[in-house]
Amino acid sequence: MALRTLKLEIFRYNPNVSGDKPQMQEYILEEEPDMTLFMALTRLREEQDPSLIFDFSCRAAVCGSCAMLINGRPKLACKTMTKDLRKKITLMPLPVFKLIGDLSVDTGSWFRAMNKRLEAWVHTNKEFDPDAQEGRMDNDLALRIYESERCIECGCCVAGCGTAILREEFISSAGLNRLARFFIDPRDERSPDQYFEVIGNEYGTFGCVGLMACDDLCPMEIPLQQQLAFVRRKMLVAGLTGSGR
Amino acid sequence: MSVPNPYITDVLVIGAGLAGERTAIEAASCGCDVTILSIVPPRRSHSTGAQGGMQASLGNTAMGRGDNTDIHFTDTVKGSDWGCDQDVARLFANLAPVAVRQLSYWGCPWNRVVAGRKTLPDGREIEELVEYEGLIMARDFGGTAKWRTCYTADGTGHTVQYTMDTVVLKMGITVHDRVETLSLIHDGEKCYGAICRCLRTGKLMVYLAKVTVIATGGYGRLYGASTNAIINEGTGMFIALNTGIVPLGNMEAVQFHPTAIVPSWVLITEGARGDGGYLLDKDLHRFMPDYEPAKKELASRDVVSRRMMHHMRIGKGVDSKYGLHLWLDIRHLGRKHIYTNLREIAKVCQDFNGIDPAKELIPVRPTQHYSMGGVRTNIDGAAYGLNGLYAAGEASCWDMHGFNRLGGNSLAETTVMGMVVGRKAAEYVAGTTFIYKESMVRDHIKRQQERINNLIAGRNGKENIYKLKKIMEDALLEKVFIFRNGKDLQEAVNTLREVYQRSLKAGLMSDGQGANPELGAALRLPGMLRLALCIAYGALQRTESRGSHSREDYPKRDDANWLKRTLAYWPEEGDLPVLKYEPVKITELPPGERGYGETAAVKK
């Protein structure tokens, strides 16, 4: 394909510089073969504007650092190739999350707080015995857990969710998916009642109105609709049969 | 200048990858107050990018039957080309099974043994026994006598890091992310913590601690082409080197991977060749059988890398904007096989090159992959030279890898070493009282603040840091790569010395305000060049070939003169490291044949 001259419109705002105002800034860049937005932004920073703030770590679509609004849609910039985009590209930071500067947002703190809230770890009373064989598990179950565990906490689903935009405390599909992972893990000894306490409410499973932006936007292609519905059904049963308030 | 309030903790762990988090967990469970620092949120550390797996001799699978810690030890020592410390390799092999089982206890969804008969891609028949069903499964990895690499589908590093981080969360260990350490606070005898820069605001921060642990991972990004995350710039290594007292071990020992996709250098896993992929040159000729008639594409990583480089050198490489490369051809494996068994490879091809590997050729070339060298420590993980300073993981030279790391031994090392270092750090904390001189801390802050001020004001000069960095990357990639020789290495050293001097005269193009990324890069650059010089100069001096260090002018391993480890120190003045050497510890296995050199190669 012929290489083009790209026009990038990038959101600029550094809250740490007094007097700075949010604005869109335009950059012109010559496209290169197999160019990703990671390469494009790095070149902009190194050749045109070294103050440009954005986040990349793995640049291989596995760490979740680089989600941003690419022509309005939340996507991973590192695995977006310029040849799949039109000549004029707009880049904006993800909504919902706290802005650090330009295209960088604090997804890390958001997800950490969410995981704390969900107590997203294995709850068990067993002690680890270094001399004992590991506990057995069915391989299919291990793969099912892995299916949810694949989430890279990039925040695309959160940024695309109308509910999350309106309700700050909404746990979001990433949170519900994370919880589903512990729910099906027999090593976690929490009862359905205990899960219901945490997410059986308006800020959790019953807050989701089923917009399915999350399901369409997840770069890891995690089946979020099925995960959300699974949690909802389990929480219905827990809520109707359990002793929770 | 305003002095920031110091943040005080018992154990300061710099780095939230697997090594850092495992160290923190151990120290915290010994009762210490622990704080972890990281450039990125823990779950975005480079460790999450490892796909393959983690070695531990559980022996649950049919192909791992009879495996034990002795065999794992032997594989590790052979792999290192006898460059490792054998007491460390022994400790490691013994603890790896515990580490893997503990991860399972914490929730890691390891793949499990499924009973029944199976046919392997090469036609062999195996049977998994019912009595092992549900126990942790293992896969084949280069250089091991048994199948020993435990895994979770195609995301082992991801699941292990996430599992580790849940424990950090559960224990309530403090994590400060978006913090970059700039230097260590020390008085020439003892380490007291670190000076850092907040990557949210750009402000300086001071952390004081009884023990400081460097767990900052590798330096892959010194090279122009690396499979590493872009934050792997070796910062932890050079802050230790910059003390002038702490040496780096075996920096010339660099591992390369034969197949990274061009031009993003994302790794194409061994599976592509393992399942029968071909390497083709610019005439679409399959060249590996010409060099390795027996093993062909299945020779070991370093052998395949060397053959590829050689073939490109004789003019058979494909020219592209991003330099020479070769082709990986998996089309004949069929669409079904590619999109099921090799799914992660297909995804990389689609995501980063927009190609369909069932129809098109994949552009690949060898790149930097892993750093065996690092902050030299003893078997407890305590750094040489400064009390109260420890190191763990890829940033360290504990030294179980010697001159070549086995696939899957690195994730295992991070976890095992974290267990050891965390405990030793806690013991050190219990036996120490914390007294520090405020003037010393102030001196250290002042030094960093001055560097920042000078850069912003452009007082040292106007050298463009990105241009200098590019020269460094190219020098390493062209002259300190897979094939090395005296002439090239000398040229590289000359170039790097010159660039190092220029890097001291760097100036900013932007204003350097707030979390300015250019300022961060400028602060790192001289340290990165020091590392590059340690690598190039160490390689120049080592006149033998051992493991991944392959000298064309000295093609043989030379145990009489070189069965020893390089220790690189950075002197107060000057632009070259001072090299010293120490013997490697041989306790069980005397030097011998690796058994998979240039001709006898690994199965996978």
Next chain:
Amino acid sequence: MLQRILTHSNKTDLVIDLAELISGFLLVGFLWVHMFFVASVLVGPQAFNQVPKFLEAYYLAQIGIPAVIVLILAHMVLAGRRIPNRLQEMKMIWKHSRLLMHYDTWTWVFQVITGVAIGILAAAHIWTVVSRWTINMSISAERVTQSPYFIFYIILLICGEYHVGIGLYRIGVKWGWFKRQKLSKVLDVITLAIIAMGIVSLFVIKSHAGVTGGGGQ
């Protein structure tokens, strides 16, 4: 936050969610039955005139109409709690939808709009019908021949059916018994079929104006 934690009950959230779901289902049932009753005109005016008689005979009208009104009100309150209530929130969601250009999010915005529209239009519709109770061909036909009323009914019909179709899709998606894409196709067909049936019925009713003799009074 403390007060909210102390007063908040998860059970209530669950019950409200279920109530919204059940009220929604009942209204869907009602609307579809209603449309079939209207479509009875396709069989003939006699059939059409028979319906209200049948309803009254079994007291379905006397109980049914108030019950439906209560249901609609309940559903409005329950579902309405999700509607962005402050102007800024509305702006946010509008902006979000425009930026995202995501199909399902747009349909939700339209669902809110049609929901509000139905609230108003249905009130008017019920008022006009009940205030001159009994339904027969002549009254209906007379109403429908007045063109504002005709357009009014078409709008109400489309809003209602769209709202129902999307609502059912959303329920299916949320509880996850079906695959999204398939579900959406099936519901699209049903919705279009009922809208078509409704429009044809309206035309038929209109064509009866005058014919049955009552039209011109």
